Amino acid sequence: MRQFLPTRSDEPMYWLMFGAGGMVASMVLPAITVILIAAGLTSGDLQHGVLNLGQVASIFSNWFLSLVVFGIVFLLSFYALHRMHHSSHDFGIHSKLTWYIAYGSAAAISFISLGLQLLMYVKFF
Amino acid sequence: MSEVKSFRKPYNPPVNKMTWWLENSFYTKYMIREGTAVLALFAVLEIVFGIFMLALCDIGPIPTLSGIAPYAWYLQSFLGNPVIIALNVIVLVSQLYHAITWFALMPPFVRIFMNKNSTELLPRWIITASLYAAFAGATVVILGVAFLTV
Amino acid sequence: MEATQKTMKVTVLRYRPEQDKEPWEQTFDVPYHKDTSVLEALFYIKDNFEPSLSFRWSCRMAVCGSCGMMVNGVPHLACKTFLRDYEGKDMKIEPLANFPIERDLVVDLSDLIEKIERIKPYIIPDAKNANMPLNKNFKQTPMQMEAYLQFAQCINCGCCYAACPQYKLNPKFIGPAALTLLYRYNTDNRDAGAKLRAPFLNSEEGAWGCTFVGYCSEVCPKHVDPSSAIQLGKKMSATDYVFNMIKPEH
């Protein structure tokens, strides 16, 4: 009797990113959300409100801080879409399509963010 | 083995693949936990949208009102929109729920001994407690910087 | 320790494959006292009302793993679950979820058994130790033993499979108990067979089929904590993956 061995899954790669992203989500996302809310509440004051132009400019003109923002966007989008991809299984949807959509979107979001950040870095400063 | 004849007629209870998670509160909590990812994605999109609007701006040495119009719109009309604010409050709650469940999930990954000569494992509460401490630290630092530099 | 007698309405799911199209419910009034287990309630029903009711049992001390069943929708060992804990409620006893029902409370466990046997659950020694003489033991310190001992406590009752939604949705998933056993042997310092078990651990049907629902650990009557073993298994598999990327095997 020959036993057919199952093939190795590539899941570890995504899982490692998912793990890092999940950790980021739990550690910093609540704080970031508070900032977004505060920005919304203080948005009348473009100069002294939260996330005012000066603040964001100083983030994106600093390559290190900009990289941190990119890292957060990258990990969070992989984390969130990975989880949603698995949730599709939980609703009985087993299709390669969700795989493409999920990781494709995550990659797209990350690339867009990276591109825009580079653009800003070059254009403004 | 070949069955000559069998009296078996096993019954396979049907599985509803869409609604199974409503059958039991443990499952429901699990699905909510997984569902928080959708709101995390929403937050990411908000951020990237902000970056996009900022990139459209023209901030020369002296920013003009028209130059920063896209970002101003983002701040005032988007983030300032009461619907978005309400949504962000939901995002906050969901991410706190995510954080709590995430910290609860971490200890099973750690199986280390207290010290070289003991058979006692590092107790789980230490791992959970240190995660909460890190969370508190990170939150204080981020919010501190954000609010003190305005 | 008074033997005060109360009664409880106990509903049992019945299914007789040769007569019934699908399962049906039957309700009994069962007297009970402080120490009456669900298993004893079933004895009472079998002895007094329905001799034809079938269920598995043997040890009645929560160690043989025969008597897993659903009590009010939650997987339990009948012999380790007591009516006193359901006081004031009705009780519903059903066969273990996620397995085909063979008859009454008896389910077809062959899938679970096959999976336990598939993952090579035995010591595979390295060449050096293959022929150790029979007057000598492997050295294993209490700490080395502690590393896996909890995961060796599984009684193969199947409760965790009845609890796991991933197994419900995809019966190919190797599942909590078998993956725990795999991890148990991989972490035993007498064993050198991790390579041979890796294909099962590393596959979609293996550790990666688990989304860490964690209900398996919640219901496990022996506190084996299969979800922990699987997550540790994922760590093991991920490490193996990274090493394989750096230095491929073929």
Place this chain on the structure above:
Amino acid sequence: MEKYQADVAIVGAGGTGLRAAIAVAQADPKLKVALISKVYPMRSHTVAAEGGAAGVVRDDDSYQKHFEDTVAGGDWLCEQDVVEKFVRQAPQELYQLEHWGCPWSRKPDGNVNVRRFGGMKVPRTWFAADKSGFHMLHTLYQTSVQFPSIHRFDEHFVLDLLEEDGECRGVVCYDLQNGVFRQINAKAVFLATGGAGRCYLFNTNGGIVTGDGMALAYRHGVPLRDMEFVQYHPTGLLGCGLLMTEGCRGEGGVLYNKDGYRYLQDYGLGPETPVGKPQNKYMELGPRDRLSQAFWNESKKGRTIKYPLGEAVHLDLTHLGEKYLHERLPLICELAMTYSGVDPVKAPVPVRPVVHYTMGGIETDGNTATRMPGLYAGGECASVGIHGANRLGSNSLVETIVFGKIGGDAMVERAHNVKDFDSAELTRQAEAAEKRALSLFDVKGTESMSKIRHEMGQSMEDGVGIYREEESMQKTIDVLKNLQKRIVNVGLTDRGRVFNTEWMNLIELGYTLDVAQCMVHSAINRKESRGSHQRLDGPDGAYKQRDDLNFLKHSLAFKSTDGADEPRIDYSGVKITTFQPAKRVYGAEAEAAEKARKAAQEAK
């Protein structure tokens, strides 16, 4: 009927059956092994054993000491040549299990640890916390799955043996899941079906321990040996009878009566040893029969503790402390908490004697062969001759693996010397067995199976308990005779074929009833007191003493050939090699006797 042609058929997948199957598979992978069990292997009752398994490993121990403890513990009714072989093979088999992955508890240096056990001079009991049987069984089961030549028939209930020309050539069984019958032909058949504790009402045994193999052999003319020796374990949990292992006392647990007095010192087991400092063969570490008898006497004196569920004494472990208890006796703590609501860390546990083990069984020689060629037996269902009139705790787990191995090897030899066969006669017998089983469905009677089971259990407790008398035993004989008549009138409510447990339980009850009859008939004929068989009667109480003149012999229960519905009792000699019968003494008395013996030796 489906037919399977095996080389070796093993009935029972407990410790014994699994070990035998592995032995065959290792010796010759070409031999086809059919491993048949009415439950999945890991459900077998070996799983419930707690305390551990005896094997000499310590420097201050020797085969001789294990031998002497065993023979003296068995009140000299042991086959001494078999015991000699047994003690030598025990450590080997225990190491073998260690190599297969059994998590035997360790010393800090990484070597296996041993604990004290009742009736053993030196600590020599290997243990895996208090789940020794569980770990042994799972290790054996898991190890067995790597051998493709072992073909398991799980959840197959054996109905009969097939025999031709006086040789055993196979079995016929009922496949519970599929509801069909299977004929399994084999050159050698091994019975490893475990004990028969279910003859009694109050016991430590699982629901499957119904004496099936014993009854099968008995019905085919093979005698059951020493069936009167039924072991009461002194510490069963009050109410359910679950076992509080002897390891509790080995670790330092003590027994108190209602006055908080350690009563064992009144029964030749003293002097009192300090609490927390157990000493082998003293007080709580005396043999099981003595301890159970002491309880009986305390009860007569009104010094036991009365609970709503019955009388008990207290097993006190509180002085051992939480950490030690949870490490050494985790299962005990869990069982006491769950089934009795007592936390052993905080309060003493109410316990009482409970039926635990059948010393007797299918008569075999030292190589597990019965008198019927082709039929072998091992484990608790067999009487290979090592337990005599009383088994020492931790000798039987190791018996399962030692004689499983020996039996496996013996069958390999037979399988190599016998030609493959099948015959019309075997098929005819298998079909007859099927017909007999199916005919139970046609009974229209109204007799209740649970009543019969209950009455049997109660009358066995009353008649053949810790102490026995002619009169009460006779009563039990009459009750059982009557039950044999009633059992044929049990009507089944359900004719379904898949997992019909009602039907299977009825056949099991028939087996158990046969075995119970052998027990009481063997008992009434043994007019002496020895080991676990203690009588209170006889002219001037003559049967209260051991009587080597008339009864230093095994009793054999044969199925009557003249159609009588009761067994015929006969006797056979006991093999004595080096250890002459002496008075069986424990405590200080033992020390004195030992000194006297040494002195006598030196004088020579």
